Amino acid sequence: MKSIKVGLLGIGTVGAGTFNVLKRNQEEISRRAGRGIEIVMVADLDVARAKELVGAQCEVVNDGNLVVNNPDIDIVIELIGGYGIAKDLVLKAIANGKHVVTANKALLAIHGDEIFKAAQAKGVMVAYEAAVAGGIPIIKALREGLTANRIEWIAGIINGTTNFILSEMRDKGLDFDTVLKEAQRLGYAEADPTFDIEGVDAAHKATLMAAIAFGIPVQFGKAHVEGITKLEAVDIRYAEQLGYRIKLLGIAKRTPHGIELRVHPTLIPAKRLIANVEGAMNAVLVQGDAVGATLYYGKGAGAEPTASAVIADLVDITRLADAQPAHRVPHLAFQPHSMTDTPILPISEVTTSYYLRMHVADKLGVLANVTSILAESTISIDAMLQKEPALGETQTDIIMLTHQTQEKNVEAAIKKIEALPTVLGKVTKIRLEHLS
Numbered sequence: 421m422k423s424i425k426v427g428l429l430g431i432g433t434v435g436a437g438t439f440n441v442l443k444r445n446q447e448e449i450s451r452r453a454g455r456g457i458e459i460v461m462v463a464d465l466d467v468a469r470a471k472e473l474v475g476a477q478c479e480v481v482n483d484g485n486l487v488v489n490n491p492d493i494d495i496v497i498e499l500i501g502g503y504g505i506a507k508d509l510v511l512k513a514i515a516n517g518k519h520v521v522t523a524n525k526a527l528l529a530i531h532g533d534e535i536f537k538a539a540q541a542k543g544v545m546v547a548y549e550a551a552v553a554g555g556i557p558i559i560k561a562l563r564e565g566l567t568a569n570r571i572e573w574i575a576g577i578i579n580g581t582t583n584f585i586l587s588e589m590r591d592k593g594l595d596f597d598t599v600l601k602e603a604q605r606l607g608y609a610e611a612d613p614t615f616d617i618e619g620v621d622a623a624h625k626a627t628l629m630a631a632i633a634f635g636i637p638v639q640f641g642k643a644h645v646e647g648i649t650k651l652e653a654v655d656i657r658y659a660e661q662l663g664y665r666i667k668l669l670g671i672a673k674r675t676p677h678g679i680e681l682r683v684h685p686t687l688i689p690a691k692r693l694i695a696n697v698e699g700a701m702n703a704v705l706v707q708g709d710a711v712g713a714t715l716y717y718g719k720g721a722g723a724e725p726t727a728s729a730v731i732a733d734l735v736d737i738t739r740l741a742d743a744q745p746a747h748r749v750p751h752l753a754f755q756p757h758s759m760t761d762t763p764i765l766p767i768s769e770v771t772t773s774y775y776l777r778m779h780v781a782d783k784l785g786v787l788a789n790v791t792s793i794l795a796e797s798t799i800s801i802d803a804m805l806q807k808e809p810a811l812g813e814t815q816t817d818i819i820m821l822t823h824q825t826q827e828k829n830v831e832a833a834i835k836k837i838e839a840l841p842t843v844l845g846k847v848t849k850i851r852l853e854h855l856s
């Protein structure tokens with residue numbers, strides 16, 4: 421059977437990795453796919469570099485339109501990133517009846533519904549394993565492996581840059597700014613790290629996982645997004661003393677009132693496997709009603725780990741290219757007519773536990789005042805830590821962990837606590853998940 425023809429848009433790190441792995445493992449891959457998979461055309465602005473990477477066997481152009489309009493090409497891999505030209509070319513490829521493989525989480529989290537609708541209408545596949553957690557086959561697991569389950573929640577370390585920074589802050593007791601600079605020097609953080617450190621990248625991925633876990637549209641705009649830029653080394657230390665680690669989690673949770681979709685620094689018990697995912701590694705914990713908890717771990721970025729996911733999609737598409745569109749796995753796991761509009765809850769309606777740190781004057785009655793505010797707000801205290809003031813100091817830190825309560829209760833209580841004359845400055849609030 422003649423090989424399936426692929427066009428590649430963008431040959432940066434992941435594109436080069438895809439080209440190399442496909443070449444290196446071509447025999448093994450075609451034994452699995454049933455036919456060869458061949459990249460025949462590459463579009464990149466840096467034509468000279470692209471030519472050096474792919475050699476003479478494949479045509480290199482500087483205009484992606486030449487790829488998406490090429491009638492010989494069956495599958496287009498989009499590795500440009502962003503939602504400008506990438507969106508335009510993906511929609512053109514779909515309109516031209518080509519299947520698409522993309523690693524572009526930002527594009528799908530924001531324009532996914534439009535893109536999947538266009539693909540549905542045209543009867544082509546849009547595959548995006550590489551968009552979430554790099555080399556970990558989490559899309560495959562959620563869409564297919566766990567298809568018997570009612571998914572209850574997902575909690576993932578889905579951004580390697582921030583996990584690396586948090587690991588370094590904990591290991592070395594350093595503050596965020598110092599570690600960020602070090603991460604940039606080592607190449608773990610980009611020159612403009614905003615999307616990573618502000619939680620946006622993780623929220624793109626959490627949004628996609630929520631859609632396929634619960635059969636809801638892709639709704640990035642409704643995700644609650646907090647990064648790690650305000651996290652202080654002191655809180656990592658106190659969390660540790662209480663038996664917790666702080667991780668940037670992407671959380672998607674089904675509740676009786678709606679769906680929680682949030683990214684924020686989170687205390688998790690140090691004894692959980694996922695709490696021990698260190699450095700730039702990713703991990704996703706999924707709770708299904710039948711299977712219970714399953715954990716997926718691996719590299720969330722990098723040339724060949726991401727290429728592994730891109731090529732898995734190429735193989736899937738190759739196997740299913742001749743199948744009736746209705747017999748393929750739906751883009752968002754659920755049949756398009758069976759999607760629901762279950763609301764995504766605003767953060768004020770989210771229910772979780774909390775870590776609260778307050779700096780107080782070491783005076784009689786301070787603790788009683790704070791605990792009575794919490795009691796009036798029906799917030800139950802789970803654990804507490806009070807530091808002995810340093811010699812000659814008259815101020816100290818109090819740290820409290822609460823049982824589960826609604827975010828708006830905690831916010832109201834914090835306002836009252838901050839108004840106490842013995843509480844100095846702002847209360848630090850970090851959400852806590854037991855993941856049990």
Ligand code: HSE
Pocket residue numbers: 578579580581582616621720721
């Ligand atoms: N920048 C991402 C990370 C990798 O740090 O995990 C690509 O999504």
